[in-house]
Structure formats: C-alpha cells, structure tokens
Amino acid sequence: MATLKELTQLVLQFRDERDWAQFHNPKDIAVSLTLEAAELLELTQWRSGPELLEHLKKHREELADELADILGWVLVMAHDQGIDLGDAVRKKLKKNAAKYPVEKARGQAKKYTEL
Amino acid sequence: MATLKELTQLVLQFRDERDWAQFHNPKDIAVSLTLEAAELLELTQWRSGPELLEHLKKHREELADELADILGWVLVMAHDQGIDLGDAVRKKLKKNAAKYPVEKARGQAKKYTEL
Amino acid sequence: MATLKELTQLVLQFRDERDWAQFHNPKDIAVSLTLEAAELLELTQWRSGPELLEHLKKHREELADELADILGWVLVMAHDQGIDLGDAVRKKLKKNAAKYPVEKARGQAKKYTEL
Amino acid sequence: MATLKELTQLVLQFRDERDWAQFHNPKDIAVSLTLEAAELLELTQWRSGPELLEHLKKHREELADELADILGWVLVMAHDQGIDLGDAVRKKLKKNAAKYPVEKARGQAKKYTEL
Numbered sequence: 131m132a133t134l135k136e137l138t139q140l141v142l143q144f145r146d147e148r149d150w151a152q153f154h155n156p157k158d159i160a161v162s163l164t165l166e167a168a169e170l171l172e173l174t175q176w177r178s179g180p181e182l183l184e185h186l187k188k189h190r191e192e193l194a195d196e197l198a199d200i201l202g203w204v205l206v207m208a209h210d211q212g213i214d215l216g217d218a219v220r221k222k223l224k225k226n227a228a229k230y231p232v233e234k235a236r237g238q239a240k241k242y243t244e245l
Numbered sequence: 246m247a248t249l250k251e252l253t254q255l256v257l258q259f260r261d262e263r264d265w266a267q268f269h270n271p272k273d274i275a276v277s278l279t280l281e282a283a284e285l286l287e288l289t290q291w292r293s294g295p296e297l298l299e300h301l302k303k304h305r306e307e308l309a310d311e312l313a314d315i316l317g318w319v320l321v322m323a324h325d326q327g328i329d330l331g332d333a334v335r336k337k338l339k340k341n342a343a344k345y346p347v348e349k350a351r352g353q354a355k356k357y358t359e360l
Numbered sequence: 361m362a363t364l365k366e367l368t369q370l371v372l373q374f375r376d377e378r379d380w381a382q383f384h385n386p387k388d389i390a391v392s393l394t395l396e397a398a399e400l401l402e403l404t405q406w407r408s409g410p411e412l413l414e415h416l417k418k419h420r421e422e423l424a425d426e427l428a429d430i431l432g433w434v435l436v437m438a439h440d441q442g443i444d445l446g447d448a449v450r451k452k453l454k455k456n457a458a459k460y461p462v463e464k465a466r467g468q469a470k471k472y473t474e475l
Numbered sequence: 476m477a478t479l480k481e482l483t484q485l486v487l488q489f490r491d492e493r494d495w496a497q498f499h500n501p502k503d504i505a506v507s508l509t510l511e512a513a514e515l516l517e518l519t520q521w522r523s524g525p526e527l528l529e530h531l532k533k534h535r536e537e538l539a540d541e542l543a544d545i546l547g548w549v550l551v552m553a554h555d556q557g558i559d560l561g562d563a564v565r566k567k568l569k570k571n572a573a574k575y576p577v578e579k580a581r582g583q584a585k586k587y588t589e590l
Contacts, residue, residue, distance in 0.1 A: 132331025133248045144338050147347050153354040153521055156301055157289040157387075160282075161520050163315070164394060167275075167282040168513035170322075174272040175506050176469040176498055178408065186271055186326060194328045198337035200278070201319050201330060204312055207285075211301060213309045215316060216247025222313035223259050232262050239268040239406040268406055272502075276405050279509060283398035290391050291383055291584040293523060354521040362561025363478045374568050377577050383584040386531055387519040390512075393545070397505075397512040400552075404502040416501055416556060424558045427549055428567035430508070431560060434546050437515075441531060443539045445546060446477025452543035453489050462492050469498040 134215050138205045145206070154206060163203035170196040249330050253320045260321070269321060278318035285311040364445050368435045375436070384436060393433035400426040479560050483550045490551070499551060508548035515541040 145151055173193060177185050186193055208215045229242040238245065260266055288308060292300050301308055323330045344357040353360060375381055403423060407415050416423055438445045459472040468475065490496055518538060522530050531538055553560045574587040583590065 132334070134252075137249075137331065137334050140334060140338055144341065148345060148350045149352045150350075150354070152352075155293070155297070157293050157297055157523075158521055160286045160289045161391070161516060164279075164282045164286050165513050165517055165520065167279045167315075168510050171275045171279050171506060172510055174275045175510065176503055178270070178272050178502075182270070182272055190326070190328070193326060194333040195337050195340070197319055197323055197328060197330060198333040200282075200315065201334060202337070204316050204319070208312055211305070211308060213305070213312060215312060216252065218309040218313040219247070219252050219255060219316060222310050222317070223255055225310070226259065230263060235263045235265075237264045237267075239265070272408075273406055276401060276506070280398050280402055280405065283395050286391060287395055290395065291388055293387075362564070364482075367479075367561065367564050370564060370568055374571065378575060378580045379582045380580075380584070382582075385523070385527070387523050387527055390516045390519045394509075394512045394516050397509045397545075401505045401509050404505045408500070408502050412500070412502055420556070420558070423556060424563040425567050425570070427553050427558060427560060428563040430512075430545065431549050431564060432567070434542055434549070438542055441535070441538060443535070443542060445542060446482065448539040448543040449477070449482050449485060449546060452540050452547070453485055455540070456489065460493060465493045465495075467494045467497075469495070 134205065137201070138209050141202045141205050142209060154210060156207065156211065159203055159207045159210070163200060163207070166196060166199040166203060170200065249320065252316070253324050256317045256320050257324060269325060271322065271326065274318055274322045274325070278315060278322070281311060281314040281318060285315065364435065367431070368439050371432045371435050372439060384440060386437065386441065389433055389437045389440070393430060393437070396426060396429040396433060400430065479550065482546070483554050486547045486550050487554060499555060501552065501556065504548055504552045504555070508545060508552070511541060511544040511548060515545065 145154070170193070173186065173189060173196065174182055204215070207213075208218070230245070234245045235242075260269070285308070288301065288304060288311065289297055319330070322328075323333070345360070349360045350357075375384070400423070403416065403419060403426065404412055434445070437443075438448070460475070464475045465472075490499070515538070518531065518534060518541065519527055549560070552558075553563070575590070579590045580587075
C-alpha cells in the first residue's frame with residue numbers, strides 16, 4: 131500500500147540522483163504539471179463514450195504513465211512548498227462540501243454558482 | 246500518514262454522496278484535471294524567482310487547494326480505470342531512469358532527446 | 361474586414377497605453393495563452409452534443425471573449441517574436457497536408473502516425 | 476496582408492477536403508486548442524530570460540507552427556459558432572480597458588481585482 135510519503139521519497143530520490151532540484155522552481159513545476167495534464171487529455175482527443183473507454187483500455191500503460199507523471203509533479207510541488215497533501219485533500223473536500231451541499235448538488239452537474 | 250487508498254476513499258465518498266459518478270466519464274475528468282492544473286499555473290503567472298516564492302507563501306491555502314483538486318482528479322481517474330498509482334509511479338520512474346541515466350542527465354535541464 | 365495587422369495594432373496599443381510590454385516575456389505570454397485556452401475549455405466541461413451547443417449559444421458572449429483573449433495572445437507572441445502569422449498558417453497547412461494526405465485521411469479521425 | 480476571412484477559408488478548405496467537419500464538435504476543438512497551447516508552452520519549459528529568447532530563435536519554425544495551430548483552431552471554432560473575431564477582439568479590448576483603466580494599470584502586472 132503506497133503512502134504519499136513513500137512516493138514522495140521515490141521522486142525526490144530520482145531528482146537528487148540527477149541534481150535536478152536546482153531547476154525545480156515552482157513556475158516550471160506548474161508548467162510541467164500542465165504539460166503532463168495535456169498529455170493525459172490528448173488520450174481523450176476525438177473520442178468519447180464506449181470508443182474512448184476501448185481506447186483507454188488499449189493504451190492502459192500510457193494512461194498509467196501520464197497519471198504517474200502528474201502525480202509526480204504534485205508530490206514535488208507539495209514537498210518543495212511544504213504542503214501536506216493529505217491535509218490539503220481533507221480540507222478541500224470540506225470546502226467543496228460547503229459549496230456543494232448534498233441536498234442541492236445530488237445528481238446535478240452544475241457549478242456551485244448555478245445551483 | 247495518508248495512503249492513496251485512504252484519500253481515494255474520501256473523494257469517492259464525496260462523489261457517491263452526490264451521485265456524481267454518472268458524470269465522471271474519462272474525457273470530462275481529463276478536462277477537469279487540466280482546468281485545475283491551469284488554476285495552479287495561474288498562481289505563477291507574471292511572477293518568478295523570489296517574488297513568486299513570496300506570492301506562493303501569501304497564497305499558501307490557494308496553492309494547497311489547487312494541488313488537492315489535481316490530486317483528487319488523479320485519484321478518481323486511476324480508480325475508475327483500475328490503475329494502481331503506486332505501481333504506476335514506480336514503473337514510470339524506472340522508464341524515466343532509462344531515458345535519463347544519472348551519468349548523462351546529472352545537472353542537465355535537457356530533454357532526453359537532447360542529451 | 362479584420363486583418364491580422366489591424367488587430368495586432370489594437371492589442372499593441374492597449375499594451376503600450378499601460379506600459380505592459382515590460383512584463384510580456386515569452387514564457388508568461390505562453391502561460392497566459394494556456395490559461396485562456398483553459399477558460400475556453402471550461403465552457404465545454406461536463407457537457408457534450410446538443411446540450412453543449414445549447415450552452416454555448418447561451419454563453420455566446422463568453423465564448424467570443426475567450427476566443428478574443430486567445431487570439432490576442434497569439435497576436436502579441438507573433439509580433440514580439442517577429443513571426444508573420446499569415447505565412448505561418450499557410451506553411452503549417454502544407455505540412456499538415458503532407459502528414460494527412462487527402463486519400464488517406466479522408467473521413468478518418470486518426471493521428472497521422474496511425475493512418 | 477492576411478485577413479481573418481482569408482485564413483479561415485484556408486483552414487476550412489483543408490478540413491473539407493478531408494471531410495473532417497463531422498469530427499469538429501466544440502468540445503474536441505477546445506481540447507485540441509488546449510493541446511496546441513500546451514505545445515507552445517512546452518517551448519518555454521525550463522528556460523527563461525535571454526536563454527529562452529535564444530531557444531525560441533533556434534526553434535523559430537516550431538514556434539511559428541504552434542502559433543499557426545492555435546490560430547487555426549481559433550478560426551475553426553469562431554467559424555462554427557458564428558463568431559466574428561474582429562468584433563470579438565474589439566469588444567474584449569473595451570471590456571479590458573474598463574477593468575484596467577490606464578491611470579490605475581499603468582506599469583502594474585496585477586490582476587484587476589488587486590488594483
């Protein structure tokens with residue numbers, strides 16, 4: 131079972147072995163994360179519904195790679211900026227719960243400003 | 246200490262309480278993840294160096310929120326597509342290690358195609 | 361009838377009146393363009409098919425605004441880097457025509473690497 | 476001198492020769508535009524200042540190609556949704572002028588909400 135701490139150590143070890151911390155300013159990390167998100171998005175381009183699910187099954191390794199790349203940058207940014215991701219997720223879910231109360235949001239794909 | 250499994254359960258519980266799984270096709274998840282990456286990127290717009298670090302310190306909660314949102318979508322996508330993120334990160338780091346061998350990549354901010 | 365030159369002059373005039381050229385390094389311009397692309401993408405989030413077309417009709421002004429913002433950054437970047445956009449589009453279409461020859465690409469939503 | 480109308484006709488002709496209008500729903504167009512924006516952004520990854528300018532000079536054709544791709548999707552989306560881009564840019568600049576009045580915004584890289 132993977133903990134965030136354990137995965138963070140793996141990506142930091144990879145970075146340190148290459149002496150790459152010097153390049154990891156938050157702007158280029160955010161740029162890199164955005165580029166990896168775009169690579170994930172590209173897997174869905176021109177496809178939807180069952181055809182997309184089929185495509186993702188065929189490109190399962192690529193999908194896993196893109197998710198790993200994104201997660202890697204999330205872990206690096208959180209580490210460098212001293213953010214506890216477990217706390218961050220819990221706090222954000224509480225905020226989202228206030229914006230999207232169950233009774234109003236249930237079964238609705240609307241932004242909270244439209245509920 | 247947060248495990249990926251534990252955080253995945255939290256985001257899925259949030260989703261199920263609102264009956265939102267029906268909207269979570271992989272295309273819209275990838276779109277949503279990209280939008281959250283853009284919100285993170287926006288925190289770095291027009292700033293760099295020490296000024297950016299200062300800005301991120303002042304907007305620390307916003308930074309944590311954006312990272313949490315991105316991580317949330319990574320967890321949802323991985324869950325829905327049956328991908329083990331711990332495995333995915335380990336495998337991807339091995340691939341990256343082959344593309345960026347320590348002796349060649351050390352201290353170089355270059356793409357593997359340029360090394 | 362709008363020419364690229366005319367629209368470029370309008371966005372540069374807007375910039376110069378505010379003395380903003382000093383902030384317009386290519387990295388922040390590319391970041392800004394990406395953020396505006398994300399705002400356009402957000403208009404399509406959680407919607408597709410006829411429901412999306414309906415949504416875009418209702419948010420027509422917002423759609424026009426996002427396209428204008430993206431185009432504005434394209435014009436600024438092209439100006440600053442000395443690129444003639446008319447030439448660029450014509451040259452790129454020729455490259456695309458070589459990658460996607462009519463006889464192979466006709467009616468196919470595939471990447472050229474898959475044709 | 477290139478007009479938007481003329482460039483729009485070129486990209487539509489390219490599309491029609493390949494019978495691709497059938498794939499061009501607004502969601503996939505927005506996705507495609509975002510992916511091209513990311514390719515532009517990638518040209519700026521890990522570089523800034525004079526080093527980035529040097530890099531863009533060396534990759535001038537790639538830069539022109541990415542700008543052309545982005546502009547192409549802007550033209551297609553505007554055409555399909557019946558938006559006059561010249562009008563859109565003029566109207567958006569007026570809105571921006573109201574948000575960023577010269578006397579307040581001059582020489583300031585701040586969001587209008589912070590002015």
